[in-house]
Amino acid sequence: MGKYALLKNPENLAEAQSGKLAEIAREDKRLHSACLPKEDLRGVFKPPDGAAAAEKPDRWLSRACRSWTKEIKELSKRARRRREAIARAVELGVSNARVEAVNNKVELTVRMGCGFRDIDNLIALAMLRCSNLPIKLPGRA
Incomplete structure (x- = not known):
């Protein structure tokens, strides 16, 4: 059940999964801190809210490049190269x-x-x- 609690959107968690996620946050801080950039990245692609939409990718990139997780660091390097395209996609609300x-x-x-x-x-x-x-x-x- 813990795997699904980590993979699902926080707003779609069942009550038992929310409890499991809180338990993971208390007991396995390393695993929980590895999942935080993933949740922050979901926030980048939420519908834009005015001028703050252009800042969302920058905020995520600044936090992700300091992550201890190798995969998140690699993703942040790739995203930094495509920063302008990501910002435009967030502003326009388009996807592929x-x-x-x-x-x-x-x-x-x-x-x-x-x-x-x-x-x-x-x-x-x-x-x-x-x-x-x-x-x-x-x-x-």
């Missing part, structure tokens, strides 16, 4: 979820179409699957 969904559909189509002799047929099927065209099959309503 739609692109990832289409990519998933294309990859699934490629796996299904392993017997195609012609690449054009595979491309046509991928384009058809990713479009919203209604297809009427003969003999079906």
Whole structure:
């Protein structure tokens, strides 16, 4: 149960999971302090609240670069290189979820179409699957 208490959003925790998280905070300070940057990063991508939205990535980066966790330090280095793009994404409230969904559909189509002799047929099927065209099959309503 402790694993799920650490992975879930704090607002989605069940009562028992909230208790487990409080227990982890008391008994395993190292584990709890490793999870704090993750929760702070969630706050960076919350909907912007005016001028403070541009400061959120900077605040997270300043705390993350001082983290003792190797993974958080590496992430902060990568994020620092893309700081402007992250700030714009936070301000505009955009994500790449739609692109990832289409990519998933294309990859699934490629796996299904392993017997195609012609690449054009595979491309046509991928384009058809990713479009919203209604297809009427003969003999079906």
